[in-house]
Amino acid sequence: HQRGDFQRLVRAGVNRLRIPDDFPAPVDAVQELVEDFGLRGALADGLKDIRDFERLLTRIEVGTANARDLVALRLSLACLPGIRETLAGVRAQLLRETTERVMTFDEVTELLARAIVDEPGISLREGGIIKDGYDAELDEYRRIAHDSKSMLQEIEEREKQETGIKSLKIGYNKVFGYYIEVRNSGADLVPDRYIRKQTLANAERYITEELKEFETKILGAQEKIVNIEYNLFTEVRETIKAHLTEIQQTAHEIALVDVLASLAEAASTYNYVRPQMRTDGVIDIKDGRHPLVERILTRDLFVPNDAHLDHQDCEIMLITGPNMAGKSTYMRQVALLTLMAQIGSFIPAREASISPVDRIFTRIGASDDLVSGQSTFMVEMNEVAQILKYATKDSLVILDEIGRGTSTFDGMSIARAVIEHIEKKVHAKTLFATHYHELTDLEDDKIKNFCVAVKERGNQVAFLRRIVPGAADKSYGIHVARLAGLPKTVTKRAEALLAALEAKQEKVQAAETDGREETAAPPTQIDAALGMGSLFGSTLREALCSLDIMTMTPLEAMNELYRLQNQAKGEAGKA
Numbered sequence: 001h002q003r004g005d006f007q008r009l010v011r012a013g014v015n016r017l018r019i020p021d022d023f024p025a026p027v028d029a030v031q032e033l034v035e036d037f038g039l040r041g042a043l044a045d046g047l048k049d050i051r052d053f054e055r056l057l058t059r060i061e062v063g064t065a066n067a068r069d070l071v072a073l074r075l076s077l078a079c080l081p082g083i084r085e086t087l088a089g090v091r092a093q094l095l096r097e098t099t100e101r102v103m104t105f106d107e108v109t110e111l112l113a114r115a116i117v118d119e120p121g122i123s124l125r126e127g128g129i130i131k132d133g134y135d136a137e138l139d140e141y142r143r144i145a146h147d148s149k150s151m152l153q154e155i156e157e158r159e160k161q162e163t164g165i166k167s168l169k170i171g172y173n174k175v176f177g178y179y180i181e182v183r184n185s186g187a188d189l190v191p192d193r194y195i196r197k198q199t200l201a202n203a204e205r206y207i208t209e210e211l212k213e214f215e216t217k218i219l220g221a222q223e224k225i226v227n228i229e230y231n232l233f234t235e236v237r238e239t240i241k242a243h244l245t246e247i248q249q250t251a252h253e254i255a256l257v258d259v260l261a262s263l264a265e266a267a268s269t270y271n272y273v274r275p276q277m278r279t280d281g282v283i284d285i286k287d288g289r290h291p292l293v294e295r296i297l298t299r300d301l302f303v304p305n306d307a308h309l310d311h312q313d314c315e316i317m318l319i320t321g322p323n324m325a326g327k328s329t330y331m332r333q334v335a336l337l338t339l340m341a342q343i344g345s346f347i348p349a350r351e352a353s354i355s356p357v358d359r360i361f362t363r364i365g366a367s368d369d370l371v372s373g374q375s376t377f378m379v380e381m382n383e384v385a386q387i388l389k390y391a392t393k394d395s396l397v398i399l400d401e402i403g404r405g406t407s408t409f410d411g412m413s414i415a416r417a418v419i420e421h422i423e424k425k426v427h428a429k430t431l432f433a434t435h436y437h438e439l440t441d442l443e444d445d446k447i448k449n450f451c452v453a454v455k456e457r458g459n460q461v462a463f464l465r466r467i468v469p470g471a472a473d474k475s476y477g478i479h480v481a482r483l484a485g486l487p488k489t490v491t492k493r494a495e496a497l498l499a500a501l502e503a504k505q506e507k508v509q510a511a512e513t514d515g516r517e518e519t520a521a522p523p524t525q526i527d528a529a530l531g532m533g534s535l536f537g538s539t540l541r542e543a544l545c546s547l548d549i550m551t552m553t554p555l556e557a558m559n560e561l562y563r564l565q566n567q568a569k570g571e572a573g574k575a
Contacts, residue, residue, distance in 0.1 A: 026260065026344025029092040031274055033264030034346065039086065040268070043261045046083045050076045050258075053251035060241055067120035067129040067233065073240070074112035080104045080250065083257065095260070101253045103246055108239075115236045127226045129233055138228045144214070145221040152178075155210065165189045170211070178215045179205040263345040270295070272346035275337075276353040281394070283309040283338060283429060287350035290333040291340070294348065303465035304350070307334045309429040311393065314448045316423060319433045320440060320472040321452030323480040325463040327433040328364065330452075331398045334431060335360050338396055357429075361387040362398040366405070377405030384418060393427040400433045412436045423447060440471035540568055 033040045051072040059065040060073070080102060087099040120129040132139060144151060156170045165186040172178050176197055182190055183203045194206035217224070240247075266272065270291070287304035294302035303326075308314055319327050337347045341354040363383045366376050374382070384402060391397055402418055403411025415436055422430050423446055443449045451472035453464040478498065482491045543564060552560065 026094055027274060027277075027341075027346075029090075029094040029260045030264045030267065030344055030346060032090060032092045032095065033261055034267050037268075039090070040261060040264055042086045043083070043257065044265070046079055046086055047254070047258050047261065050079050050254060053247075053254065057244060057248055057251060060237060061244055063237070065237060066122060066124055067116055068122065070112055070116050070233075070236065070240070071118065071120065074109055074116065077105050077109045077112075077247075080254075081106075083254070087257070095257075098253045098256055101249065102257075103250045105243060105247065105250075108243055108247075111236060111239060115232065124230055124233060125226060127222075127229050130229045135228065135232055138225065138232065141217065141221050141225050141228065144217050145225060148218050148221075151214070155214065163189050163191055171205075176205065176207075178211050179207055180211065181205050260344070263343075266291075267346035270348060272348050273351060274346050275341040275349070276351075277341065278353050278355050281311050281355050281429070283307065283334070283354050283396070285334065285337055285347075285349050285352040285354070288333055288337050288352065289348040290329055291336060291348050293329055293333075305330055305333070305465075305467045307467075309334075309396075309431075311427060311429075311446075313445070315427065315446040316419060316430045316432060316448070317450050318419070318439060318442060318447055318471075319431060319450045319452075319467065320435070320437055322454055322463060322472070323435075323477055324483070325452035325454065326465045326467075327452060328400055330467050331400060331431040331433060332362075332364070335362065335396060335398050356394075357396045358392060358394040359390070360396045360398070361391050361428075362400075363387060363402065364398060364400045375405070380405055381414075388418070388421060388426065391422075391426050391428045395426075395428040397422065397426075397428045397430040399430065401435065402432070403434075403436070412438060415439060416442065419447065437472065443471075540564060543567070 033043070053076060056065065056069050056073050056076070059069050065073075081104045084099055084102050084104065087095055087102075090096055090099065115130060115134050117129060117131050130138060132142070152170050156168065159170075159180065160166060160168050163186075165182055167183045167186055169181050170178060171181055179197055180194065181200075181203050182194075182205075187204060190204070190206065193208060195208065196204060197207050198205040285307040288307055289302050289304050307317075307330075309317065319331070321327055337349060337352065338354055338357060339360060340347045341352065342356050363380065367379055369379055380402070384399070387397060387399075399418070403413075403415040405411070406414075415432075415434055416439055419430075419432060419439065419442055422428060440449050449469065449471040450467050451470050453466040453468050454472075455464055478491055478494050481494065547560060549557070
């Protein structure tokens, strides 16, 4: 919603939001457009000929608009009555109020239709921009420029009739210009208004005031035409400028209608659902999808994921898992769906209930600013500093791989300190992705571990793209390097080095715990629930593989599914 009162309400924060009961909800307008295919189609037809209002009006305001800009403005203004008529019977409050604020500028449209040709040139100093019939003086000069011979013939015939001199004729030379020549036999019929210019052996040459004016006009006609057209054009442009404020206000309303119609079209085309808005600080999304990534994928299906953030049980999602497994996509997805819901859009999900946020802060990707002398890590730290300074408990914070631009211990320390600060001081709902698996021990009442499910088979790794509770203990960086095309000698050497480093670390850990009773470490992955190596337990897997689905009746299949469910509950200790 472009109105300032809505923006102020959003900036006020969740706990301070007190939206009036009669406040026009954008999502209601989107829903009406989603449900009414005919209305949506009619709006699309009405809006398609509207050009870039803002650019056109800006060019008019600063005096740089050319004739093509005014033609574009005329075509845009001509669409307004149809749009108002299309929206005449809408139910949504926002659409009704917007329709009432859309003005039609019939006088301006009619002026532009009379004055500016349909296909003008770009330059204002070459003429050809003002229509015939708009200005009498311009029409006269155009007639002189394009039809001078016939006009001279008309003058000649008129002079013959008025004077009775049958031998009278009009000629031209470079010395005297245009003249009237009368033979000596008709000298006694020459009127007093003729001015003698030259005497010949058997004729006299004269000029008249009319002929002098005609000569002046015809010799400077083209230049005069260009000047007249330019002056007329600037007058038209200034006339429109007087209506600029009203046209700008209407342009804003049309932009809002365009946004709502576009959101509705996307919702209808891609099967989005209406999110429920709440004010308790909870973000709860079921089977959410990234609105862009899911459309780009061609060979694979997009795997939807849930997201739940609140201030009681899960204020910070600490996400670990392999490279290329989808952590960044997931976090951006949550931010995008929150933003879409807040502007009144439907979202790609099975269902969702979302509380508004005052801001969305992101620290994603690596970039530097060499011109100002800032390294990649310095840019990262600057952005994190801004987030920690300005984020509130009503904010949504997305942090991806904090601390990776420095040494391992430095980066891990910074990442841990940032998480602790957010938990204790900021209390913003946060998604924090990291490869520092040591940070998973931060899990407490408000910090929860999540990871990306992975299926391993020998050296082969399959990313299941599912965000599940638990912590990952591998990053699979060598596997990603293999996918990227690193030489086999490099990846094999990396595997050997990794094995040596892990063995060395195990020896150090064994020495530290020597002589002390070791307690069983909590599982760091979800092998029991989701398998990380398999989606099912071994017993269930064998039972499923032994089924002959093609020979079973529907009733047999239902009974078998019921038996397997009870078996799964028993193995999980939930029977």
